[in-house]
Amino acid sequence: MRSSVVLALSALAATTLGAPGCENRTLDEIHQAALKEGGTVTLWHGGDEKNQQDGLKQAFEKRFPGMTLNVTVDLSKYHDGRLDDQIxxxxVxxxxxxxxxxxxYPRWKKEGALLNYKPSEFPKIASDFVDRDGAYYGYAIFGWSTTWNTAKYNGSLSDFSDxxxxELKDKLIMTYPNDDDAVLYAFDLVMKKLGPEWFDALVAQNPTWVxxxxxxxxxxxxANTSYVAAFATGGGRGxxxxTSSPMDAPFVTWPQTAAILKxxxxxxxxKLLHNFILSDEYQFASPQWTVRTDAPADFPNIFEEKNTNVTNFLPWMLDRPNVERLRFWYExxxxTAQGLSPLEDDM
Known part of the structure; x- marks a missing residue:
């Protein structure tokens, strides 16, 4: 009888404390430790508008009184070089x-620059999105879509051939593929499916490149836009x-990936930030793609989405000679990409 009680208590403790090797404190307990440390966390987040992570900052600081999230958004390709300098x-x-x-991330791990740390929800992240030692892991699914202004176009747009x-000649606005690796990857996928003649025809449409x-x-x-549509880029709001997902060639999705510096x-x-962004309250705030495998039934499953492979971006990015060759092909x-940094262009 006693052994049964001990086993039951052990099972309860394992459930309460989380998976072995993972964070076993509650968010509130980590919050108190973070306050004692100074109540500050500095985050560098990839992006191309200074205010893109204001929502995360506000949610974090509201959830954890006394904490300050200093978040700097810049193009990832610039953040990584500056971080290399710090290391x-x-x-740091x-x-x-x-x-x-x-x-x-694999390089930084090999250099010993990243902290091997598994947040409490680490076992619920899809295995394709994590480093097994917890040096890095996906926290959100990003992707590109077809976007159009419904007041300017009476119909629907989706496929890259659209x-x-x-009627879209002179009315497209597109991101330079030679200025953003994820956009470059999108063009690579389209070209492999539709061929270089698609790109030649696209250029003949005289899009505005930004x-x-x-x-x-x-x-x-x-409200006063002269543009009608964009393809293979971030979706707009208004x-x-x-927005829609193309079906005539694969579209891009990937796990935006997080790590803590050693x-x-x-x-x-x-640690508080990483546990928060992987928590139920943050991940499941609204139905959307998620890196977690235990999403509510009404959430879309990225692994069931047609015409995209969310795991292919990493191996493509690791082949730097191919990336550089493609970049210069488009250049x-x-x-060369013209215009101010997107952080400074007020667009």
Missing amino acids: ANNN YVDSIILQTLHD ALLP RGSATPGDQLAL ANVN DAPHPEGA SRLG
């Missing part, structure tokens, strides 16, 4: 990174903006 100079002042440059419709994956969607949402000055703050045809 090389033994002057960033606690957490969430970047699109997935190829950097970009060649005669920097920043969010810029086309932002421009399409403006009353007259709609020498983070505020490790408890970083030779479009020229």
Whole structure:
């Protein structure tokens, strides 16, 4: 009888404390530890608009009174180089990174720059999105879509071949593929399916090329916009903006990936942030793709989505010679990316 009680208590303890090797404190307990540490966490997040992570900052600081989330948004390809400088100079002042440059994470792990840490919900993240030692893991699913202004186009747009419709000539706004690896990957997928003649026809449509994956969607949402549609880029938001997923060639999705620096000055703050962004309350706030395998029934499952492979971006990014070859192929045809940084262009 006694042994049965002991076994039952042991099982209860395992359930309460979480999976072996994972964080076993509650969010509130980590919160108290982070406050004692100073109540600050510094995050570098990939993106192309300064305010893109204001929602995360507000949600985090509201949920954890006394905490300050200092978040800096910049293009991941610039964040990673600056972080390399910090690591090389033994002057790491960033606690957490969430970047699109997935190829950097295995290298940083090999260099010993990342903290092996498994948040409490780590076992619920799809295994394809995690490093087995917890050095890095996906926290959200990002992807590109077809976007159009419904006030400017009386119909629906979806397929990449729709970009060649005669009525869209001079009315497309697109992100330079040679300025963003995820957009470059999108074009690579389309070209493999539709061939270079698709790209030649697209160029003949005379699209406006801009920097920043969010810029086309932002421009399409403006009331006085002259643009009608964008393809293979971030979706926009607004009353007259709609999005859809192409079916005539694969579209891009990937797990935006997070890590804590081994020498983070505020490790408890970083742990609090990472446990929060993987928690039920953050992951399941509204139905959307999620990195977790235990999503509610009304959530879409990224592994069941047609015409996208969410795991292919990492191996593609790791092949840097191929990425550089493709980048220069597009640059030779479009020229170098023109315009201000998307963080400075007020678009």
